[in-house]
Amino acid sequence: MTTPIRIALVGMGKIARDQHVPTIQQDPVFQLVATVSTSGGSVDDLPAFASLEALAASGVAVDAVSLCTPPQVRRAIAHSAIDQGWAVFLEKPPAATVSEAIALRDHARARGTGLFASWHSRHAPAVEPARVWLADRQVLDASIIWAEDVRQWHPGQDWIFEPGGFGVFDPAINALSIATQILPQALFVEGAAIDVPSNRGAAIAADVSLRTAAGAPVHARLDFLQRGRQRWDIAVRTNDGDLLLSDGGAALSINGDSLSVADALHGEYAGLYRRFAEIVPAREVDMDLAPLTLVADIHLVARRTEVDAFDW
Known part of the structure; x- marks a missing residue:
């Protein structure tokens, strides 16, 4: 080489x-x-x-x-x-x-x-510290909020709303890639509701119910029309305290106390x-196909709702 x-x-x-x-x-x-x-x-x-x-x-x-x-x-x-x-x-x-x-x-x-x-997103600076902290703890439940403005992050990119373009799951797969990295057990999809604009072929929002192999519920709210502050957060409640991974994996807090991690969001x-x-x-x-498989499973079980047309 x-x-x-x-x-x-x-x-x-x-x-x-x-x-x-x-x-x-x-x-x-x-x-x-x-x-x-x-x-x-x-x-x-x-x-x-x-x-x-x-x-x-x-x-x-x-x-x-x-x-x-x-x-x-x-x-x-x-x-x-x-x-x-x-x-x-x-x-x-x-x-x-x-x-x-x-x-x-x-x-x-x-x-x-x-x-x-x-x-x-697995290479965001707080992801590995979060995985290590959760490794020997029992997860009681978790929530994912991945809400961003498609007009800001994918301006004019029509392909993202075509079949196979993933829609809101293009950014949300980042959340799933982190969740499958940091949670100690595998994730399974239990149900989902996805919103698809009447003039598009892929989802613009979704509400997803998952569960870990150990039985802990995980809820995900995904939104491609977020106004104001953009949110990329994963909160995990355990038998030994609460973890919040925020800003797409750039920041970490345990029981409300921020932990110092390298400022490497753009690294x-x-x-x-x-x-x-x-x-x-x-x-x-x-x-590792776990995040992609979860997106496929979500679409297999999801209830699909047609919503207002989306235009740039």
């Missing part, structure tokens, strides 16, 4: 420019060598291609790719990248469906190629790329 790892970005939307580009540029382990985008645009003077096939045919030396496309088209692109022998970093959610993600996992293992289903992607740097040379497959 070369050092630095030569990496190409596929999909040059907001998340690629806001997170992936600066993280790669600041990490000496990686060298950004090309971009791929159907809408054009690149970074600095790097070679830019309209398709993965064009990149493969160009002769540009590549060791790995990060896929930042909408999930609906990701499986075919990732499959082709694996066929090229390139390690693949998948933005969350890793695929549009569970079966697509499983197929990619199996294909990467068969080809001996690295594959990483990234969950950036989540640095943690992801540190992990990917291990995966690439080891040709490892790191693909």
